[in-house]
Amino acid sequence: MVGLRADAVIFDLDGTLVDSLLAIRAAILEVCDAMGLPLPEPAAVRTFVGSGVPVGMRRLLAWAGADAARHDEAVERMGAAYLRVPAEANTVYPGVRNMLAALRDRGLALAVCTNKPMAPTAKVLDGLALGPFDAVVGGDTLPVRKPDPAPLRHAASLLGVPVARALYVGDSEVDHATAAAAGMRFAFVEGGYPNGPMGDPAPALHLAALADLPRAIV
Numbered sequence: 188m189v190g191l192r193a194d195a196v197i198f199d200l201d202g203t204l205v206d207s208l209l210a211i212r213a214a215i216l217e218v219c220d221a222m223g224l225p226l227p228e229p230a231a232v233r234t235f236v237g238s239g240v241p242v243g244m245r246r247l248l249a250w251a252g253a254d255a256a257r258h259d260e261a262v263e264r265m266g267a268a269y270l271r272v273p274a275e276a277n278t279v280y281p282g283v284r285n286m287l288a289a290l291r292d293r294g295l296a297l298a299v300c301t302n303k304p305m306a307p308t309a310k311v312l313d314g315l316a317l318g319p320f321d322a323v324v325g326g327d328t329l330p331v332r333k334p335d336p337a338p339l340r341h342a343a344s345l346l347g348v349p350v351a352r353a354l355y356v357g358d359s360e361v362d363h364a365t366a367a368a369a370g371m372r373f374a375f376v377e378g379g380y381p382n383g384p385m386g387d388p389a390p391a392l393h394l395a396a397l398a399d400l401p402r403a404i405v
Contacts, residue, residue: 190403190404190405191372191391191392191405192405193354194295194296194348194352195295195296195352195353195354196290196295196296196297196298196353196354196400197339197342197346197354197355197356199301199356199357199362200308201237201303202378202380203280203356203397204279204280204283205280205311206277206278206279207277207311208229208232210272210277210311211232212227213268213276214265214268214271215227215235215247215268217264217271218261218264221264222253222260222264224253227251234246235250236380237381237382238302238332238361239302239332240265240303241262243265244262245258266304269304269307274313274314274315279315280378280396280397281398283317283398284317286398287317287318289401290404296346296348297318297319298322298323298343298345298346299322299324299342300333300339300342300355301324301325302325302332302333304325304327305325305326308326322346324338324339324341329341333362333364334365334368335365338365339365339366339369340369343371350370354372354374354392354404355369355372356373356374356394357374357376358381359380359381359382360381360383360386362375363385363386363390367386367388373391373392374390374392374394374400375392375393375394376400377393377395
């Protein structure tokens with residue numbers, strides 16, 4: 188594996204650091220129950236995630252054949268439901284804690300940039316004792332979300348690192364498109380929630396597991 192030079196590593200959260208599919212589904216089931224919508228199986232929920240709550244709820248309503256005018260209600264209910272799901276409903280992927288410790292021991296700055304809103308993001312990170320991170324950017328930190336590059340550039344700015352010296356690690360085409368738009372190198376990690384093909388340029392790294400990341404960075 189060719190080594191990359193980096194001063195900082197920024198991570199997506201859902202599907203990258205944690206397996207959150209069951210936690211997200213629990214919140215969505217609460218929304219569906221309250222709104223009288225059919226209950227999606229995990230395979231369907233997987234197609235809703237990745238682009239933030241507003242897009243996810245738009246996809247849910249379309250899947251359910253529900254009135255798109257109920258979108259604001261769904262978003263509001265999802266925000267509340269997210270906070271009622273215990274952090275322990277999420278599972279840290281194998282090797283993630285050791286990987287983060289290894290990078291921190293080598294002096295790299297670490298951050299999270301996710302489309303999940305900040306309140307449930309903080310709940311997951313705190314509840315699972317995942318980190319510490321030098322910066323966390325959520326889906327409601329700025330007025331825009333990934334794949335807009337602004338949140339990722341904001342994370343790099345909070346770390347005090349130029350985008351060219353940072354690496355973004357994610358599991359989906361949304362993460363890849365965000366990094367490309369930001370001018371940041373991208374590491375794709377398998378096993379998450381991609382819903383489409385990667386675009387150009389090709390990821391700088393392709394990882395079977397995050398445990399492989401420390402030896403890929405020099």
